[in-house]
Amino acid sequence: MSDQTPSYVEKGGFERDMTYVPDRITRGGARPEHGPVNGELWPVEPGRYRLVAARACPWANRAIIVRELLGLQDVISLGTPGPTHDKRSWTFDLDEGDKDPVLGIHWLREAYDKRFPDYPRGITVPAIVDVPSGELVTNDFPWITHDLFFEWRDHHKPDAPDLWPEDLREEMEEVMQRVFTEVNNGVYRCGFAGDQDSYEAAYDRLFDALDWLEERLADRRYLMGPAITEADVRLFTTLARFDAVYHGHFKCNRNKLAEMPNLWGYARDLFQTPGFGDTIAFDQIKAHYYVVHSDINPTGIIPKGPDETLWHTPHGRERV
Structure with a gap:
């Protein structure tokens, strides 16, 4: 896309x-x-x-x-x-x-x-x-x-997760809509802003949403409670790219994901879950954004960091 x-x-x-x-x-x-x-x-x-x-x-x-x-x-x-x-x-x-x-x-x-x-x-x-x-x-x-x-x-395999639990669907749709408009698309709104006012408005919207998610994840392991749903899949793919790409390349730099304790722990929890982290290729992610977006990064230089091994550190989310 x-x-x-x-x-x-x-x-x-x-x-x-x-x-x-x-x-x-x-x-x-x-x-x-x-x-x-x-x-x-x-x-x-x-x-x-x-x-x-x-x-x-x-x-x-x-x-x-x-x-x-x-x-x-x-x-x-x-x-x-x-x-x-x-x-x-x-x-x-x-x-x-x-x-x-x-x-x-x-x-x-x-x-x-x-x-x-x-x-x-x-x-x-x-x-x-x-x-x-x-x-x-x-x-x-x-x-x-x-x-x-x-x-x-x-x-589906016999133990496939219920990604759309019936009793949570109405709330989940609302959560996913906010995640899409403010976070998934919000980082692009920052990165492709055409003037200062548009960028600053987009920046404020993005971090308002990230603050909301940080608070939401303080007392629940996943976005909708104790089990993984489609909402977590949709948020994870943006979080996985945040420090590697969006923080610098798209100027989403109020803070790094690694500086938001609940979101960072949540992202590592998902990353270490089979089906999530094993689909992530940081080298391909960075090559795509930093090479293809030549209007934003005309040199085509791909950054070496951040340290990918941090994704494998203990997340501590079991206690939530």
Whole structure:
């Protein structure tokens, strides 16, 4: 997702383009129980689809984590583009021959264009591709992880976590909306601000939200209580990139994540949970932001720090 060309609104503020291919993959291709149907419906079918998700991208990282947590690795295959790309799209330059071994393509754009010739919008990850046809199915990232939980349930591992507990969904939706607008997107609002006033307004909004989260996590282990939910997945991918990228590159520098005790302990707790930290590639994360965003970092120099070993230190969250 982060390869989209940022758009700017009046007075230099950043506004994300949230228009995606709205198709969804559902049980039997039937109308889903939750959410809108604004595009085509595709049937759940093990082995048919490939999740294309760059480890560098926070939005794609969500889908990788959810796939791991639910045990869908043998049901939906994973393609991982490299961290840097040109104006055409994400590329499979980490794979032998610079081509995805299943789709046989070098640029993700090829799957987009096969479904929509000369696709006019940003070529974003995560994306789900129909392997038999080589065509894009959807890139609608919030619904991808939602449907991995609700629509692929017949294929979850026996001990898969309940990422959308029914009794918490209403509150969870409110929490996730604030996390998205103020934190997930808030760091980009700071980084791509076009003038001082827009940047300072974005900065204040971001740290107001981080202070709210710091307080919320003082007496609960995870965002919604004692168990991991989708809300934690959505927050984690931003926190994992905060000190390595957003603090300096995006000027989100009131303080580091490591200087907020509850959030830092919470982030390390998740990082050390199977399915979270093992999806993080700090070298790819830093290469993506510091190389691709040449308008912000024209030298292309990638910082050496911070010290990644700190993510493995005791988090102490068991006592919460």
